[in-house]
Every structure is written in C-alpha cells, then in structure tokens.
Amino acid sequence: PRYSLLKKKPAVYTIHNLSLQGVRPLRGVASSLESWLPDLPYPHEAIVDPHHSDCVNLMRCGINLADRVHTVSPTYAQEILRPSDWSEGIVGGEGLEQDLQRAEHAGRLTGILNGCEYGHKPRRPKVGGVWELAEQTLDSWITTDQGDARSHYFALKRMVQIKREQDGVRPCLVSIGRLTAQKLYLLVQNYQDRPVMDQLLEQLRNGIFIMLGSGDSYYQQFFSNVMENHKNFVFLNGYSESLSSLLYSFGDLFVMPSIYEPCGISQMLAMRAGVPCLVHQVGGLNDTVIDGQNGFSFGGSSLQEKQFKLLTTLDDSLRLFHEQPEKWKRISQAAASARFTWDGSVQQYLDQLYQASS
Known part of the structure; x- marks a missing residue:
C-alpha cells in the first residue's frame, strides 16, 4: 500500500552499460533486497537473476518493470538483443537478451545517442607544451605515490628519447580512457600468435602512440611492458583532466577499438577537436564515426576478423595520412x-x- 501510488507514475529506465547489472541476494544478508525493503512485495520471476536464482538482478528489474527502456545509442539498443560471445569478440545482452527482446517487441526499447558540449573549438597545442605538462603530471604522480612508479619513470625516459630523436614526428596516435576489457580487449589479444598492440606499433613505424589511462591491473602491466619494448609508445598510467584536454587536440588519430561501447564520449571530444577516430563499429561509435568521411571504422564477425580489420584499417589510414594530406x-x-x-x-x-509514456 505504501508504494501503490507509484504505479500511476510512468517510469523510464536508462541502460548505460548492460555489463554492470547490480546482482544482490534476495534475502539472508544485510545487503539483500528484503533487508533493504522488508515490506515490499515483488514479482519474483521478473526480477530474479538468470544465473543465480537466489539473487535479484537490478538491471533486470528496470528492464522488465519500466514503461520505457532507453539505451544511450541506437546501435547499442540493437546489439543487446543478441547473446554475448566474448570468444568471438561479440558483446550483446549479457544474459538479459530475452528480456530485452520482449521489451523491443512491445515497443518499449529505444536507443538515443548521448550529446556533447560545443562551447568552443579546441586549438592544437604546441608539442613542447604537451611534453612539459606530461612530465609535470608524471612528476606529480611519483611524488604523491600515485600508480606504478616504475611505469612513470619509464614513461619519463621514453619521452626524453622521443623528444631527442622524434620531436614533431607525425602521425601521433592517442588513446584516453579506462583500462578495461571493454576498451582494450582487441589490442591485448593475440592475432597470429602476437599481441595486436605489438603489430600496431610496428605499423606505426616512426610515428608515436600516447596512451593515458588507469584501471585493471592486468592492462596496466600489459601496456607498461609494451612501453619497455617499443620506442614509439608512451603509456601515462593515470588520469589528468588538463593533460587529457591537451591530448584530445594534439593527436592526429584517436584510437578507440572498444569491443562494445554503449555510447562513448571520447570519440566525440576528439572529433570536436578535429581529430579523426579509428573505432570499432559498435554502439555509439558506429552512430558517430562514418568510415572514410569523418573518421575510420572496422567491423568483423569473429575476433580474428575484427583484429585483422583493425590492423588493415590502421594501415590504410596511415597511408592516407602520408600520401593524401x-x-x-x-x-x-x-x-x-x-x-x-x-x-x-x-x-x-x-x-x-x-511524452510517449505519459
């Protein structure tokens, strides 16, 4: 009775990332549904986790009980209707695809792209200013004991080498974001017995690749090791708002090969600065980057094909950069x-x- 009035209020549920579903016990512990709301009756079959029958799945609650379900890009709304297969580089409904199919069939599922602010046009920073701020940021991380000191020291060493040997050499690839499987899975997996990242840097030749980000310890260690083995890669293991703002405008090509991307903001920020993006044709990346028109994109039906297309699309874009300015x-x-x-x-x-729900 306490909540009966809410039935008259239409509800819209927004999915930002279907992989984060909020699974908690139904009962028996302090963080369970029945401990939170002891007097709330609930439709068990509509909210129970598909993999754990003694747990509530809060994502599933929203999908099944809301009047409208909204994703943050049109393409993502279609992708989540299929099952996931990580072995082939396909991320879909993550176990909730049947609920989403029913929502789509009932006309309750809608994909609307997130927006970006366009207050001013960023200017391309000078090379010296970027290196100076990067060095200051690394020094700050070291002195305040943020992140892996070994990685920071090696990044400083690598920047000194690049400034001495390759200062101003183009193209410059940039990647900014969280170090997670979602963002970087395609780069760390092997293609023909070698990590894609190693092959990408070899294709880049005398160009440079700057990556800014932190996250999963496996990915942090992986890219630290890559930096030690490749002279044209700088891994800045942390995050700085001021440095990221400069890097978005500094690069020639922004690299964002996410294995799935509900919307994505980084590609919009890079494009706003006039920097084309190299992206995987998924989610919001597919809805913003048009291959050969305002950037470069690749697809594929298997993990191996996606990795192959990533490398060939990069090779084509580098050739275009050098030969058709x-x-x-x-x-x-x-x-x-x-x-x-x-x-x-x-x-x-x-x-x-x-308005459709009212």
Missing part, C-alpha cells in the same frame, strides 16, 4: 563539423520516452 584534411574538417548536441537528444527524450 588534402583528403586527410577534409576528413579532419568533417570530424570537427560533426554535431551530436544535447538539444537534439533532449527532444528525442521528450518525443520517444517521456
């Missing part, structure tokens, strides 16, 4: 001109979610 300039300009505004997204929210 005018075409590269047009692609960069198209990236800078692309607009994914919040005004447009909000109007879709009103039309497809809130």
Whole structure:
C-alpha cells in the first residue's frame, strides 16, 4: 500500500552499460533486497537473476518493470538483443537478451545517442607544451605515490628519447580512457600468435602512440611492458583532466577499438577537436564515426576478423595520412563539423520516452 501510488507514475529506465547489472541476494544478508525493503512485495520471476536464482538482478528489474527502456545509442539498443560471445569478440545482452527482446517487441526499447558540449573549438597545442605538462603530471604522480612508479619513470625516459630523436614526428596516435576489457580487449589479444598492440606499433613505424589511462591491473602491466619494448609508445598510467584536454587536440588519430561501447564520449571530444577516430563499429561509435568521411571504422564477425580489420584499417589510414594530406584534411574538417548536441537528444527524450509514456 505504501508504494501503490507509484504505479500511476510512468517510469523510464536508462541502460548505460548492460555489463554492470547490480546482482544482490534476495534475502539472508544485510545487503539483500528484503533487508533493504522488508515490506515490499515483488514479482519474483521478473526480477530474479538468470544465473543465480537466489539473487535479484537490478538491471533486470528496470528492464522488465519500466514503461520505457532507453539505451544511450541506437546501435547499442540493437546489439543487446543478441547473446554475448566474448570468444568471438561479440558483446550483446549479457544474459538479459530475452528480456530485452520482449521489451523491443512491445515497443518499449529505444536507443538515443548521448550529446556533447560545443562551447568552443579546441586549438592544437604546441608539442613542447604537451611534453612539459606530461612530465609535470608524471612528476606529480611519483611524488604523491600515485600508480606504478616504475611505469612513470619509464614513461619519463621514453619521452626524453622521443623528444631527442622524434620531436614533431607525425602521425601521433592517442588513446584516453579506462583500462578495461571493454576498451582494450582487441589490442591485448593475440592475432597470429602476437599481441595486436605489438603489430600496431610496428605499423606505426616512426610515428608515436600516447596512451593515458588507469584501471585493471592486468592492462596496466600489459601496456607498461609494451612501453619497455617499443620506442614509439608512451603509456601515462593515470588520469589528468588538463593533460587529457591537451591530448584530445594534439593527436592526429584517436584510437578507440572498444569491443562494445554503449555510447562513448571520447570519440566525440576528439572529433570536436578535429581529430579523426579509428573505432570499432559498435554502439555509439558506429552512430558517430562514418568510415572514410569523418573518421575510420572496422567491423568483423569473429575476433580474428575484427583484429585483422583493425590492423588493415590502421594501415590504410596511415597511408592516407602520408600520401593524401588534402583528403586527410577534409576528413579532419568533417570530424570537427560533426554535431551530436544535447538539444537534439533532449527532444528525442521528450518525443520517444517521456511524452510517449505519459
């Protein structure tokens, strides 16, 4: 009775990342559903976790009980209708695809792309300014004992070498983000018995690749080891808002080969700065980057094909950078001109979610 009035209020549930589902026990411990809400009756079959019958799945609650279900890109709304197969590099409904299929069949599932702010056009920073801020950031991380000191010291050493031997050499690849399987799985897996990352850096030749990020310890160690073995790779193991802002504008190509991407903001920030992106054709990346027009994208039906297409697409983009500078300039300009505004997204929210639910 306490909650009966809420039945009259239409509910919209937004999925930002289907892999984070909020699974907790139904009863028996302090963090269980029945401990939180002891007097709440609940529809067991609609909310129980598909893998653990004694647990509630909060993501599943939202999907099955809301009047509208919303994902943060149109492509992601379609991808989650299929089952996941990580062995082939396919991430879909993560066990909830049947619930999502029912929502889609009932017309309750909608994908609307997130927006980006376009207050000003970022300017390309000078090379010296980027290296200076990177060095200051690493020094700060070392003195405050943030992250892996060995990795930081090696990054400083690598930057000194690059400034001495390759200062100003292009192209410069940039990657910024969390170090997780979602973002970097395709780079760390082997293709033809060698990590894709090693082959990517060999293709880059005299160019450089700067990666800024922190996260899973396995990925941090992997990229630290890669830096020690490749002179053209700088791994900045941490996060700095000021440094990331410079790097978004500094690169020639932004690398974002996420194995799945509900929406993504990094590609929008890079494009806003006029930097084309190399992306996997999934989720919001597929909805923002158009291959050969405002960036470069690759796909594939298996893990091996995705890795092959990643490397060949990179090779094609590097060749274009060196051999057709005018075409590269047009692609960069198209990236800078692309607009994914919040005004447009909000109007879709009103039309497809809130007014439709009222």
